[in-house]
Amino acid sequence: MKAKLSLLFLALLLVLAACSGNNAATPQPSDPPENENKTEAPPAEEEKEPEEPEVNLGGREVRISQWWDAEPKGDSVADELARERIANVEKKYNVKISYLNTEYWSTSEKLSASVMANDPFAEIVRVPDGFIWGLMNGGFLTPLNDYTAASRMSDEMIEAMKFGGDTVYGLEGWFNDNESGVYYNKRLFKEAGLKNPQELMEEDNWNWAAMVDAAKKLTVDNNGDGKPDQYGLAGAHYVMSEMMIASNGGRIYDESTSKVMFDAPESMEALNLLHSLYNEHKVVKENEGNDWEDPAKYFAEGIIAMYPGGLWEIEGRIVDKMKDEWGYVYFPKGPKADAYLDRLGGTETVVIPKGVKDPEVMVKIWAELTDFDNWEENRRLSLENILPDETSVANAMNDNGEARRVFGGRFGGLGIKDHLDSVTEKFLTGETTPATGIAQVVGPAQAAVEKVLSGEIDDEKEEEAGGEG
Template sequence: MREMKHKKSTLLILLTAVATMLSACSGGNNAPSASVSPSPTASEEAPAQTEAAEEPLAVDLNGREIRISHWWDATPVGDSEADELARERIKKVEEKYNVKISYLNTEYWSTSEKLSSSVLANEPFAEIVRLPDGFIWGLMQGGFLTPLDDYLKNSRIAPDVIDSMRFGGKEVYGLEGWFNANDTGLFYNKRIFKEAGLKDPQQLMDEDNWNWNSMLDAAKKLTVDNNGDGKMDQYGLAGAHYVLSELLIASNGGKIYDEANKKVSFDSPEAMEALNFLYGLYNEHKVIKANEGNDWEDPAKYFSEGTIAMYPGGQWEIEGRIQDKLKDEWGYVYLPKGPQASSYFDPVGQTAAYVIPKGVKDADVIVKIWEELQDFDNYKENQRLWLENVLPDETSIANAMNDDGKVQRLFGGRFGGLGIKDQLDSVTEKFVKGEVTPSTGVAQVIGPAQAAADKVLSGEQDKE
């Protein structure tokens, strides 16, 4: 699912009926998760839709305002065809149900507190609220959200998407219309590869030879001192340690959290192999350019400056971070396969969804209104139109759309808000300087990570 322009901060989770929850995608670092994107234009692939449900009987809500909260202004005011169609849907919904649709722009970190405090006051601040799972876990456990199972019978939402909103395998607490199969990949600089006489990632992918080894081989050859001053001025890779760890674990078929069994799993063989590979990139091969103070902003800046050959990241980063900044030719490919992977994987470690706060009246009608505001029929077409505007060539667009179906969406357990990634990030942060090995570091934090998750899922109040 899409979005996250927010910056990361340390988790503090308050989960009782008198508390609220603030959480981050990964602890102590200023960045969103790699697998979650921040804007309403981020890429997702629509699955096959179920047959349309019978037209519901119109319910007159007497001119009531239906407020829909995002952490951006989602009002469709543009002159694009997508915005025009969105305005048409809004008009139809307003006339059918006798309501007024309005969009709230709620500051990201204030959303959880605003939702919980307004529910406690019996005055939910919005009927529909966009939330990342980092907020959903705590609000769900605290009883601040409306369970939606009973309202999703005969829904136009595909069954697998509905099931993906069962947090902890229990009731559905979120609404989402679709999910992608390739929201995260790797950007590469064509000029750098061409000048070095190397096959670029697209060529390697076409040969079915795009994997950790071929990426490492290219990264080593492209980490060079071009001006002869004894210092590397071009690197094979750039990234934040907490993003790279998540992507590499997923690309090897591993998971950070086993949601079904409620077990932290970044100590699994697949995950440990990925962490050892990441450690080697930093310390043995030294192919990752060091960040200079901002782990989140620096890597994208390096890539846009043309001094980095490869940058793993999300499609949502293109606008604002790459497009119109990088002057060289560039492309977009899948994440390379790890040794244990039989397919290309796109990780889903964190998600976002629309929730209905507890106490919202006519929740069944609100669900129908939300569904009728969605563009189920044209989403994939709109998706391609957006990609055509932001990606440089048809091959990159085909990759982003997963046209060949080679990318599988890997549900790695929604760990946002559970405190799990904070513990792992405290280890990978030390990888950068070689201060701790993966085996030692993981052994130190696997227990605290499990305890943090158990605490949130039990609804225990944070006593700090």
């Protein structure tokens, strides 16, 4: 019996050994496969940006005030895209967009009066140049610091919309890198055997000295009567003073310190140049009664080699009036400049009046109606229609990246430009020097600034312009 049991036990061991040998790589039940009895983790979902909460303003009218008819009615691509943006906004927020054409000089008064009556006349208002200071200081505007994330404005633009303070009051999509420069007559430069401003710029030699040199050589007496009948330059003294100060890295006013900057070294150097053009070099053609219109007229007539002016002037003053070939370049670099610098004096901006409901939504609506994505392309197309050649368009668009605006010096509405103009006007006759004239007006100009910033407003309308936007 024991022998039989022993044989059975031995056979069982052999069977187990055989099974073990044939499945050496197979884990035993006490050691289950890695994937057995485990549930695979689902694939990780991509993180989604949190969706904006739905905003329903119940069919409310959102009124947008400007001093022209801004409703897109044409059949251009830009107008079609604008209508599409309006439709998207109206659907998204359940609103009705309407445009108000408010008279320029009445805008500020209408805004302040309606806010005081607790009934803002519009939800979004474009304020003309010069009025922002009184509206800010009078408490008529909604502070926008908490809503800038919805505005799509760059950090630089957000800072600019503080107007030297700590509170954001304005909305602006962008500032073009270049808005003003020098128009030049190609024929006059060619006939004189001179390199024109574009050629000088390509050599990195377009500076104040080069402009003065060209202006002297291009101021000539062609008919031999003892008086020049062709001049190197023409312009309004009050425009050239701004452009020259900016081109040297200077400012007429410093927003951060609330100080008039007429007597800063950069400014004085520019004013000395302007004085010399009239009195030492005598290369600026005298205007014949209309400082605003005459210079562009002379340029169109072909008797001026260089005309400093704004891009806005092309359609009304140069295109279809200029017979000679012409071009556009930046204003030349001043001695203290490291780039081609352009002024930024105007204070025109978009605001939300105090008391407007849902200001954050209004900022979003403004941003979604503003063509952030296509503005550069649209601007290029516009410039291609009015500028004479690709090089001029490239300059106006700042394709080479060499131009920039001088920020932090907007002065429109502060009452200071008249003081500076009263000095530069005397340059025309040599009645005063920059040092003497500026010393006489810095104090009164500073007093004018402090009067405006303190909230004291004159009864008369402030009609001082602060340069092109």
